[in-house]
Amino acid sequence: xxxxxxxxxxxxxxxxxxxxxxxxxxxxxxxxxxxxxxxxxxxxxxxxxxxxxxxxxxxxxxxxxxxxxxxxxxxxxxxxxxxxxxxxxxxxxxxxxxxxxxxxxxxxxxxxxxxxxxxxxxxxxxxxxxxxxxxxxxxxxxxxxxxxxxxxxxxxxxxxxxxxxxxxxxxxxxxxxxxxxxxxxxxxxxxxxxxxxxxxxxxxxxxxxxxxxxxxxxxxxxxxxxxxxxxxxxxxxxxxxxxxxxxxxxxxxxxxxxxxxxxxxxxxxxxxxxxxxxxxxxxxxx
Amino acid sequence: xxxxxxxxxxxxxxxxxxxxxxxxxxxxxxxxxxxxxxxxxxxxxxxxxxxxxxxxxxxxxxxxxxxxxxxxxxxxxxxxxxxxxxxxxxxxxxxxxxxxxxxxxxxxxxxxxxxxxxxxxxxxxxxxxxxxxxxxxxxxxxxxxxxxxxxxxxxxxxxxxxxxxxxxxxxxxxxxxxxxxxxxxxxxxxxxxxxxxxxxxxxxxxxxxxxxxxxxxxxxxxxxxxxxxxxxxxxxxxxxxxxxxxxxxxxxxxxxxxxxxxxxxxxxxxxxxxxxxxxxxxxxxxxxxxxxxxxxxxxxxxxxxxxxxxxxxxxxxxxxxxxxxxxxxxxxxxxxxxxxxxxxx
Numbered sequence: 001x002x003x004x005x006x007x008x009x010x011x012x013x014x015x016x017x018x019x020x021x022x023x024x025x026x027x028x029x030x031x032x033x034x035x036x037x038x039x040x041x042x043x044x045x046x047x048x049x050x051x052x053x054x055x056x057x058x059x060x061x062x063x064x065x066x067x068x069x070x071x072x073x074x075x076x077x078x079x080x081x082x083x084x085x086x087x088x089x090x091x092x093x094x095x096x097x098x099x100x101x102x103x104x105x106x107x108x109x110x111x112x113x114x115x116x117x118x119x120x121x122x123x124x125x126x127x128x129x130x131x132x133x134x135x136x137x138x139x140x141x142x143x144x145x146x147x148x149x150x151x152x153x154x155x156x157x158x159x160x161x162x163x164x165x166x167x168x169x170x171x172x173x174x175x176x177x178x179x180x181x182x183x184x185x186x187x188x189x190x191x192x193x194x195x196x197x198x199x200x201x202x203x204x205x206x207x208x209x210x211x212x213x214x215x216x217x218x219x220x221x222x223x224x225x226x227x228x229x230x231x232x233x234x235x236x237x238x239x240x241x242x243x244x245x246x247x248x249x250x251x252x253x254x255x256x257x258x259x260x261x262x263x264x265x266x267x268x269x270x271x272x273x274x275x276x277x278x279x280x281x282x283x284x285x286x
Numbered sequence: 287x288x289x290x291x292x293x294x295x296x297x298x299x300x301x302x303x304x305x306x307x308x309x310x311x312x313x314x315x316x317x318x319x320x321x322x323x324x325x326x327x328x329x330x331x332x333x334x335x336x337x338x339x340x341x342x343x344x345x346x347x348x349x350x351x352x353x354x355x356x357x358x359x360x361x362x363x364x365x366x367x368x369x370x371x372x373x374x375x376x377x378x379x380x381x382x383x384x385x386x387x388x389x390x391x392x393x394x395x396x397x398x399x400x401x402x403x404x405x406x407x408x409x410x411x412x413x414x415x416x417x418x419x420x421x422x423x424x425x426x427x428x429x430x431x432x433x434x435x436x437x438x439x440x441x442x443x444x445x446x447x448x449x450x451x452x453x454x455x456x457x458x459x460x461x462x463x464x465x466x467x468x469x470x471x472x473x474x475x476x477x478x479x480x481x482x483x484x485x486x487x488x489x490x491x492x493x494x495x496x497x498x499x500x501x502x503x504x505x506x507x508x509x510x511x512x513x514x515x516x517x518x519x520x521x522x523x524x525x526x527x528x529x530x531x532x533x534x535x536x537x538x539x540x541x542x543x544x545x546x547x548x549x550x551x552x553x554x555x556x557x558x559x560x561x562x563x564x565x566x567x568x569x570x571x572x573x574x575x576x577x578x579x580x581x582x583x584x585x586x587x588x589x590x591x592x593x594x595x596x597x598x599x600x601x602x603x604x605x606x607x608x609x610x611x612x613x614x615x616x617x618x619x620x621x622x623x624x625x626x627x628x629x630x631x
Binding site for chain 2: 183201202
């Protein structure tokens with residue numbers, strides 16, 4: 001598959017297009033290079049371009065690369081943070097879907113007074129600075145006793161994720177004609193059967209994409225989690241921030257950064273395969 | 287076998303009246319077309335019969351029983367959408383059995399009825415394919431099978447032949463007709479194409495702007511339209527104004543035309559004379575007398591048939607005949623018209 005892709009790439013693209021692709025790849029992958037190097041360094045002092053001492057040269061002093069030894073040890077709280085991040089992300093995605101699916105259906109199919117104003121209103125959370133929302137929410141949540149709780153963080157995470165999800169699902173619903181649901185109803189399906197057997201499977205590619213996006217946004221939110229978690233709930237972004245807050249990128253911070261990217265990468269790979277093979281490969285296309 | 291009746295059915299969307307008091311009786315086992323230009327309300331009528339829309343006033347009766355308030359799931363109707371609406375994520379088999387499985391039919395019965403219906407629509411070898419892997423005609427047969435397997439009391443179709451090419455059209459027309467006779471199922475379809483309506487239906491209901499303009503057999507609709515609008519919509523090109531000179535002679539701008547006497551058309555009445563192109567004889571040998579004189583100004587050759595435009599002074603008359611001979615443009619001709627085939631409006 002990858003080989004075929006490469007051949008197609010080299011035979012069809014002009015040199016300029018290839019160069020352009022390389023530049024884009026550099027932009028995306030470039031920032032990871034110092035992280036990977038740092039995580040395998042023993043000592044990397046300014047102004048050296050590469051680490052002065054690599055871990056391999058000091059193997060007798062350290063059993064594993066220093067960064068990874070720390071990251072994988074219980075002291076780093078990386079495991080706890082990962083579990084928290086994935087847990088919060090999953091719940092946020094599920095709630096977000098439950099709210100946005102019906103909302104998107106109405107926005108895509110019905111006309112009502114003030115619809116365009118409402119759509120604009122939906123995007124407002126993306127315009128208001130996160131810090132302002134975070135501080136305001138913290139005041140309220142402290143009074144409500146939600147500060148420092150999972151519920152508080154999950155509620156806060158819904159604020160920036162719902163606008164994205166509604167927009168994506170609205171587009172998906174617009175692509176799904178009423179015919180299919182009406183046909184199912186004429187054939188005798190009740191509302192629940194229509195949703196379960198027709199609507200959801202047909203929306204699946206869009207729903208997966210929306211869910212993935214929501215999950216990634218949630219796992220990357222720092223400020224809201226930081227404010228509302230009150231240091232009691234550690235997620236990967238807050239853990240990372242505590243490591244790099246000093247202004248230096250040390251080996252353990254580099255290791256944590258690499259760990260932070262893992263859930264997203266794994267999810268991307270899964271959904272990529274899933275969307276292509278399950279939903280599109282058989283039913284849609286050609 | 288279900289008789290469908292619409293009693294003063296009216297449908298309003300906000301201030302817009304889509305259907306204004308339509309009365310329609312469809313006999314059990316009949317194949318009826320709802321014909322009209324787009325936006326005339328024919329699709330709304332079909333959707334009301336299906337139960338997808340609720341009439342604002344009036345009643346829809348199945349075998350004399352009012353079903354206006356019955357939800358679509360309980361109405362036991364079948365509908366084939368214009369674009370078939372096959373579920374893209376299900377195989378042909380799953381699509382066809384959908385209606386039975388959501389109704390909780392026992393598995394063995396579903397299996398037996400599936401075999402039977404796949405055989406009827408000749409899709410047995412395509413049973414494991416997905417809709418995207420089928421041709422237009424096959425998709426339509428799946429859509430029909432999916433509907434028929436539920437044994438609906440009324441079958442509805444939205445523009446059944448519109449998406450098919452000419453060759454497939456003839457094939458599907460015969461197929462639909464055969465199926466309809468075999469199952470004796472009351473069938474209603476919607477179309478904006480008068481040819482499609484005529485080639486398929488027992489009776490055609492012409493709808494303009496939410497009103498029922500005429501409800502008749504295709505031949506009657508074509509030869510004896512009730513109004514100028516219907517005549518125009520049925521593709522009548524030769525309509526000439528005139529005045530009744532006597533009860534069997536009309537004085538028109540192109541000459542005197544002999545007609546069959548008809549009640550309501552007395553001497554002195556202003557009328558519109560409709561001449562069907564294929565009912566006019568084109569005579570090249572100058573006959574002694576009679577008929578309308580003219581000159582051929584254009585010829586459209588279609589292979590089997592040929593159309594001539596004949597200039598008769600103030601009007602051009604289109605004459606259509608089998609292409610057994612070709613008359614050259616510029617030839618002086620006389621038009622001979624059978625009085626029985628002249629229609630007055």
